[in-house]
Amino acid sequence: MSGAIANLAISLGAMQLARKIPFEDPQVLNYARIGYAATQLILLAVYYYISMIVKKKNDQTVLKYVEPPSALTPQEEGKLVTTTVRDYDLAEVSKLLRSVYMGILMMAFLHGYMKFTQPLFIQSLMGLKGLYDAKPIAIHILGKPAEGELKRPFKAAPGIFGAGGGPQTDKAAISEAEKKVGSKKDD
Template sequence: MNAQIMNMAIVMGSMQITNRLDLEDTKTKQIILGAYVTAQAFVIGLSYLIQRRIQAKKDTTVLKYIDQPKPMSGEQPKLITTTNMDYDLEQNAQAQKQALIGLALMVFLHFQFGVIRPLIVQSILPVKNALQSKWAQVHIFGKPAEGDLKRPWKADNPFAALTGQTEEPQSEAAEKAAIKKAEKAESKAGSKSESKKDL
């Protein structure tokens, strides 16, 4: 099952559970809040464990890929040259940042406005997403970085399963050709700027 479809199913299921709970009861609120805090602590702890494992591996294999700009940004695709370790640390850091922003937002909503319903969903989804993340699959579960787990990691298309479309992965040859083309373009741009400086 597509991860996004599963997320939707979890949201719908948790809404059904929420409707059966007495959310005015103090004890129920405390249990929900405790479950939420435990889930967030698990997610943040997992991301720090992944960070330590990435640093311990010290995989300095060179990674080159084309970074596609956001749709309608008007920017050109960029050639990124990094290492597996730096790339993995960056991806994990982004996940840490999102987790902390989500935590801060939910804490604000709960204590400022007494919001309790979303805490149930947020006690399940972040744990599931953290465990299914590509960096967790590679660094926690020890799966090889091949196929769907090959770097650079692509975000899942939330509409792919609904429309029946599957994104065709770019062939390795086409990927290498795109990287070579970008390298040539960069070297030409570099030599032009050098010649301008000489003038």
């Protein structure tokens, strides 16, 4: 099952389960708030720990790939990226942290301003699912080798309809991008 479909299934299941939870009871609501806050703190702590591990390993292996153009500007060509494994992993952890911060902001709006209570429960479960799916966790904490799905640069997870792409790592695409970068410098 793809990640998007699994997320959809978990969300729908959690929504059905959340309907049965009596959030009108102040004690239950406080438990849901504590559970949400604890989940977010766990996420932040794990991502911080991974960044410390990455910095400690200090893997300076060069990583070259061609980043695909954004969906907003498909007529543009991909951009050549040259980085190290350390910097790439830190950038990936930074993306994960940003998603946690955005989730907290959305929850502050939904629960704090709009007074919705069910998203506290649902986002707690989705946060733990995100922790399970995070590729830096699989590599640095679970000790899985960086090959296949975990090979850097990470491929974008396919969407619900199977559309998904990622950086190009083949030699032809990299050499073509290097030629274009070289010709732009000559101009």
